Amino acid sequence: KQEVTQIPAALSVPEGENLVLNCSFTDSAIYNLQWFRQDPGKGLTSLLLIQSSQREQTSGRLNASLDKSSGRSTLYIAASQPGDSATYLCAVRKTGNQFYFGTGTSLTVIP
Amino acid sequence: DGGITQSPKYLFRKEGQNVTLSCEQNLNHDAMYWYRQDPGQGLRLIYYSQIVNDFQKGDIAEGYSVSREKKESFPLTVTSAQKNPTAFYLCASMTFGQKSASGRFGELFFGEGSRLTVL
Numbered sequence: 114k115q116e117v118t119q120i121p122a123a124l125s126v127p128e129g130e131n132l133v134l135n136c137s138f139t140d141s142a143i144y145n146l147q148w149f150r151q152d153p154g155k156g157l158t159s160l161l162l163i164q165s166s167q168r169e170q171t172s173g174r175l176n177a178s179l180d181k182s183s184g185r186s187t188l189y190i191a192a193s194q195p196g197d198s199a200t201y202l203c204a205v206r207k208t209g210n211q212f213y214f215g216t217g218t219s220l221t222v223i224p
Numbered sequence: 225d226g227g228i229t230q231s232p233k234y235l236f237r238k239e240g241q242n243v244t245l246s247c248e249q250n251l252n253h254d255a256m257y258w259y260r261q262d263p264g265q266g267l268r269l270i271y272y273s274q275i276v277n278d279f280q281k282g283d284i285a286e287g288y289s290v291s292r293e294k295k296e297s298f299p300l301t302v303t304s305a306q307k308n309p310t311a312f313y314l315c316a317s318m319t320f321g322q323k324s325a326s327g328r329f330g331e332l333f334f335g336e337g338s339r340l341t342v343l
Contacts, residue, residue: 117266145330156230156314156334164329202266204332210255210274210318211282212332214266 115140117205119215126193127223134188134218136203141181144206148177148188151200151217160201161188193222226251228335230315235340237302237309245300245338247315253333256298257316260284261337267314273298274320302340313338 116139126132136146145164149157161170161177163186169178176189186203202217228249237243247256255274259267269282273292287306292298298317302309315335323329 147332149334154312154337154339156228156336157316159331159333162328162331204267206330206332210320211269211272212257214259216264216266 115143115205115207115213117203117213117215119201119203119218121218122216123219123221125221125223128193128195130193130222131189131191132193132220134190134201134220136186136188136215138184138186138205138213140207141184142207143181144208146177146179146186147204147206147212148175148186149202149204151202157202190220193220195222195224198222228315228317228333230313230335230338233336233338235338237340237342239342240304242301242303243340245302245313245315245340247298247300247335249296249298249315249317249333249335251317251319251333252295253317253319254295255318255320256292257318257332258282258288258290258298258300259314259316261312261314270300270313309340310342311340313340 118137147162148160151157163170163179174191179186200217200219204212204214231246257272258270268284271290273279289301314337318332
């Protein structure tokens, strides 16, 4: 079974700092990997999706990379802002259309 | 606007009651999913459906039931057999073979969630 791990579980940074969130998975036979943001008491908002054939995707201040062979993905957030404070989750999609989620990294950006 | 609507947002259940959570999507998505989220745990799959009138059990299906009579609707019933139903429930959907509104294949979208509390 696919295991997805996100470390650290929580992270606090001062405003303006660049930061990296990590996601690792045990089975490299994935269809794609998706990063989400979740605000307290809300659903998940899709941020970036990387297909298995891609190495990275960018959207604004966010950049996600994927290294299938090592079972790792990173989400890079540039010039962090207090509005970036949220929990960030990664999910891998296997064939058969099932998704496996990490437990998330809770990010706090301090003004 | 296209999206996934979950209702109610908050729901309270007494012991022995069945309750139904609604999930409706107007994205014309093929697959729909129900997840349960508990503090400190990742999302756990309850049921999913890839086509109308067909659905599969996920990792924690016991005490839950679903139906998929229409493409846009995938209600979840939490039965009295579910011993610890207090949780945050999330519905999601995905399309096959075509790009999402954001231009990506195979992108998973979520509703805003329903919080169920047992009294």
